[in-house]
Amino acid sequence: MSLICPLGTIDSGLADQLDLTWGDPDTWTAQGLHWTHLPEIRAAINRKVSGDASVSPLAWFFQTVAAEQPLPLDRVLVLGCGSGTLEREIAQHGWAREIVAIDLSAKVLEVAHAQAQAEGLDTIRYFQADMNRLPVGQPPFTPGSFDAVLGVSSVHHCANLALLYRHIGLLLAPGGWFFLDEYVGPDQFQWPDSQMQRLNQIARLLPDALMTLRDGGCKRDFRRPSVAEVVAVDPSEAICSSRLLPLLPEYFTAVRVRPYGGAILHMLLAGVAQNFTGTSGEAYLRSVMAAEDELYQAGQLDHDFACVIARAPASAPATPDRFRPG
Numbered sequence: 001m002s003l004i005c006p007l008g009t010i011d012s013g014l015a016d017q018l019d020l021t022w023g024d025p026d027t028w029t030a031q032g033l034h035w036t037h038l039p040e041i042r043a044a045i046n047r048k049v050s051g052d053a054s055v056s057p058l059a060w061f062f063q064t065v066a067a068e069q070p071l072p073l074d075r076v077l078v079l080g081c082g083s084g085t086l087e088r089e090i091a092q093h094g095w096a097r098e099i100v101a102i103d104l105s106a107k108v109l110e111v112a113h114a115q116a117q118a119e120g121l122d123t124i125r126y127f128q129a130d131m132n133r134l135p136v137g138q139p140p141f142t143p144g145s146f147d148a149v150l151g152v153s154s155v156h157h158c159a160n161l162a163l164l165y166r167h168i169g170l171l172l173a174p175g176g177w178f179f180l181d182e183y184v185g186p187d188q189f190q191w192p193d194s195q196m197q198r199l200n201q202i203a204r205l206l207p208d209a210l211m212t213l214r215d216g217g218c219k220r221d222f223r224r225p226s227v228a229e230v231v232a233v234d235p236s237e238a239i240c241s242s243r244l245l246p247l248l249p250e251y252f253t254a255v256r257v258r259p260y261g262g263a264i265l266h267m268l269l270a271g272v273a274q275n276f277t278g279t280s281g282e283a284y285l286r287s288v289m290a291a292e293d294e295l296y297q298a299g300q301l302d303h304d305f306a307c308v309i310a311r312a313p314a315s316a317p318a319t320p321d322r323f324r325p326g
Helices: 012-022 025-029 039-050 057-066 085-093 106-118 161-171 193-203 227-233 241-250 278-297
Strands: 073-079 096-103 124-128 146-152 172-183 253-261 305-311
Touching (some): 012 025, 012 106, 039 057, 039 253, 039 278, 057 085, 057 146, 057 305, 073 085, 085 124, 085 146, 096 146, 106 124, 161 241, 193 278, 241 305
Parallel strands (some): 096 124, 146 172
Antiparallel strands (some): 172 305, 253 305
């Protein structure tokens, strides 16, 4: 019997699909590691987001909160928690007294719950719930009861962003905090031809040894997946990702956006990041990172990933002119 309580309306078909796709966290690394597994990549992301290579985006968020109010926060909500890394880090640092974490996959929730228990983290509570229709008003989703809501690699799976943002505004206390660390690129990975061309130009300069997966296959001739291919794996994947940032000012104030790239590195290093270590591999990695940064600086590439800190309105709803980069 599952120890996870389902709340609200559950799309059982989508939940079952997500169990297959994301229920086993090891599936993601079966062919190899990804870009954010590499310390040099994480340090670069940290610098772009927090300004300090040693301060992660999550730590930057809680440092920002701590500058205005004391920690720990009383209650925080984690959206699309997956295997639970985010909420365990929050609990380990003592940044919140109570953490409510949700996901639509019951299978991955069991993994997260078991790991939290193994680490003795009793401040985390897990529930099966759908971001598209949060059960606002049903305990523990009491309006105005959360000091912060966080979404990391999860909110780009939400099809009804407007409703989610409205619900988050209801759940947050006045002036409460909203943090995102998300893919914000084209919907369903429909990258423009120019982006794919630049990716292939860079990939062709790399030796086969760096582009070889654990099963021996070699990554070459990158192509944009069809929408049908994306949906077959996960119907919710990047379903409205391009609207994630533009919609924020309609529901939140003091929106700060820190883009951090990924338009080349995310695809290039998927499944082969482990090859970009050691003296030779790291030299190639630094070259690729520099090439991606140059494309941003030249205005020839858009960032596919970003971090956001925003606030719930203290009284009046947010208006678009309150959106500001940086």
